Amino acid sequence: MINLRATLECGQVFHWRERTDGAWEGLIGEHRAVVRDSDGRLEVLDGDKDTAAEYFALDHDLEEIYAGFPRDATMLAALDFCRGLRIIRQPDWECLATFITSSMKQVTHIRQMSQALRARFGRAVRGTDQRAYPDAAALASATEADLRACGLGYRAKHLLATARRVASGQADLAGWRRLDDEGLREALCTLPGVGRKVANCVMLFGYERLAAFPVDTWVARIMRNHYWRGGRKPTPLAIERRLAGRFGPQAGYAQQYLFHHARMTKRRERP
DNA sequence: CGCCAGGGTCTCG
């Protein structure tokens, strides 16, 4: 089972587009893919089926994951809204670079910056006008002005510095897969432009660390409105520890459902 | 026009 729209529009990935016939066209790494949601089944219209099944994490047992969710009203409403949303397996560098550019940006802006970087620095892919996300070497050889021209603003410096570390091998993203969650977070946080929130996003979306719990402004608001009794406004770290502890080993899934539901139903409730 | 957006970094108590 999969809810393809929710999966592709929930703010974990930014380069898929819906065609007029309802299918979704995008790239998995450097490979073109066209997929469709036919009654909750993933239908692969173009591209390798196994690659798509891996990317969309069809092996995640959603019912087991849902069974681990707390059964409060907020979580149940999010589950009802997002059922079938899957945390996908993104290429690590693509995920890291994208979320370095995400700070203080809306989802639509992240999509714009990502598209600009692909158009300017990405490799062409056969059979589509979409371009692959530029690898670390391609961005490492750019100038800060080049990146600013893609709308990155002050994030250009961070992305450039991190691209150089990855391209030089000083940061070994593939090797870091052997680290445990704490070690991986610590390693990611050594990179320019990566703090705890971005690190958690990269862990969740790029390293399949389903316990990672990113706390952004939306999640903080949900926390204040629904999960925090008394006291003063908690720090992001306090929120993460409280909710990640409550939601258990697959807290990242719960977080993404809460995030997407809140964002899609905004303006109904505010502090 | 003012506010806010999937924040990070640096400085100062």
Place this chain on the structure above:
DNA sequence: CGAGACCATGGC
């Protein structure tokens, strides 16, 4: 450790 200033950009 915790709070505040600063950083760019675009949509509403």
